[in-house]
Amino acid sequence: MLEFRTAGFNPYAVKYSPFFDSRLAVSSGANFGLVGNGRLSILNLTNQGIICEKSFDTQDCLFDTCWSEAHENQLLTAGGDGSVKLFDIGLSQFPIASWQEHGREVFSVAWNLAHKRTFLSSSWDGSVKIWDPEANNQGSVLTLPIHSCVYSAQYSPHSSDVVTAVSRDSHLRVFDLRTPASASNHLTLAVPIHAPPKVPQQGFVPTSVGPTECLTHDWNKYRSTIVATAGVDGIIRTFDLRSPGAGPIAMMQGHEYAIRKLSWSPHLSDVLLSASYDMTCRVWTDGSTMGAGVSPKLGGGSGGPREMGRMDRHTEFAMGVDWCLFGAEGWCATCAWDERVLVWDVREFMRG
């Protein structure tokens, strides 16, 4: 396990570069992001451990970051002051672009994974904005209204025009930007996350009923209609967007407090990693049979949704997780309010 201290700053998000297996970005804020400066750190994994290659300081906490899919040296940040900034590692101190449109804290930024030209941001002001600097460098090209604090928004990895968002109002919304911008503002689906499943999951006794804030979600990288969500009730749910009325198809319970971040494995179609306010990061299988036999060690296979392992070395709220896209199928990075970024192999924490 490798460790890096983000002294003086409490990390909110960690992201692996999609271009280099040794490069990480960490966004953070002083004083737990409540008040004070923010910092974006670019970390390098070296033989001497993790080294900070570059850092950029901002006026307000950076709640999220994401790498450009088009340019290996560029990345976006989500600012507490409502700004979305684009940084280039080749330059120092200042961003190469900064857009100030959101009325409140920006909580997530995501780059379009399919056509790599646009990106999006989501904010406490209740909106998701789509940006396309090549078409319009002055501002966003589209605003999707949600009317509730949007904690996380994502592009589908399978389609460049499908955007999902989860928000405080306990709903997973799906927008299809190909639909006409009618009164529905491209909204094609709004799935109530707290709704019980049509077919009860065996052995699952929910600890909470009713709506809870949804804090994070992620698209499965292999099954193009599967999305996982998690939030304040500490339950991870997966939904199949082909049958939104069916409710969650798998529910995974175990975290004692809210789940802050969720990420599907880029290697295995059934494996998830989560970070929670209970200070643990846990590995899960959603029990889908498609994962069976892919990896005898990591793949969960059939046997129902369950926790496969947990890493409890963080000593404060765990805020961010990300998988390494390269090499062996278990390396990941996590960050927490203990001012630490940990890079570790999930396989070391699997239960016997």
Place this chain on the structure above:
Amino acid sequence: MMTLSPGFTLGSRGISNAPISSNTHDHRLTSAFIHDFSPSFEHLHLPSIATSSPWQTRQARTPLVRPSLHHRPKPPPHTTPRRSSANTTPAQSRIQQLTSHLTSSESDIPSGLESVTSKSPSDIVVTCALRTPLTKGGRGGFKDTAAADLLHGAFRSLLERSKIDPALVNDIAVGTVLAPGGGATEFRAAALAAGFPDSTAVKSLNRQCSSGLQACVDIANAIKTGMIEIGIGAGVESMSSQYGPGAVTEFSELLESHPAAKECKVPMGVLSEKMAKDRKIGRKEQDEFAARSYGKAVEAQKKGLFDEEIAPLTVKWTDPKTEEEKTITVSKDDGVREGMTAESLGKIRPAFSKDSSGTIHAGNASQISDGAAAVLLMRRDTAERLGQPILGKYVTASVVGVPPLLMGIGPWKAIPVALEKAGITKDDVDVFEINEAFASQCVWCIKELGLDEAKINPKGGAIAFGHPLGCTGARQVSTLLYELRRTGKKVGVSSMCVGTGMGMAAVWVAE
């Protein structure tokens, strides 16, 4: 108090101890932070009556922002972060948000003004609220109308105005105090006669003067838990026909022999007189308050401010002089009298005290009245699906007990509890509807809670237009919501004291 898992360090250290951009600060501050700043993790421990104010614990906790928080770096000139609430700093709202992440379900998300006024599909909303006029007991427009007929009238108007399909209404709760048998039989009949199908259930309930509010709260809770989807909270009282000594069964020997139990029987006028004396609320103060209530009601009536909430009702009425039966349409509260001043009220003889030391009289106590009110409630997503217009939302309610002989202090104890549940302070509230059972108790509660009198009963209260016991709680909802909407304000509280020593309060938000 929430239990923190191992590894959390509890302490009194707050943000002021954490130097901005220091390399050395203790990373185990998190929980101390949340603990210090969280509005939700501390409960209001009500102090014993008359020793201290229920606001005290809140005041002790109010300074959420400490000086160091203001050392926020100035944003560059082109950035202008906007905040939804002017009196919440960014740090405060971020702390509130974090705190909400640490609670286990929506029901205990600490709210604050922002979340009280925010909209969620699961909100319980009011899509129609109305009342009949309130008329003088024994003499007014409804003196010959049965309680069930008044209720029938309110139901008809509600169906007409809301255009809701009556078959969609699952349950109706009706608050009433005096009706024999609780009125259960005739209210069910009234619902059927008003056009509700037999699939719509009806119940009656009695929590004395708060029955109408209790009915609304019961329906809201039933919707919240999923027991029903759409319901009506209502209240009705015909004091003309049912007020009198017959309303209370004779006390048994057992009750008579128990000192506290026996006190439940003391007439409210008598105990209010005693309370006014004990708490030193003078005659002049009461008369001034009563005169203001009359003044506000007269003005509101002249400006037509009650027109939106009142549904006129056509009834049979016997002229007391000619004994001739007429059909009349009542569209105005007939108890509102012009020209009432503290001086003119000062001349009325006290009603509950033989000597001249008495302070309570017919002019500074609530009027005996007839009337009905109804409130249509459902979830926000239901309302949106049905295209029902949303007047406002129900946030939360409280019910408390106080000594029977001090029943008038009920609002003093109930209001802080409701505000605490909603996570807001008295300053966040724009309008209070506090029932004026007696000027003495109302004045005492307002003074003791330190409320701004300009926010209390802006259209007058029960002293000016009456207090049909079971109706009042439901009546306040329409009075409150229409007033908030008219003035472009948001947050309202309705509250009342309850005979035998209780208090209720509820928080509403107009939209």
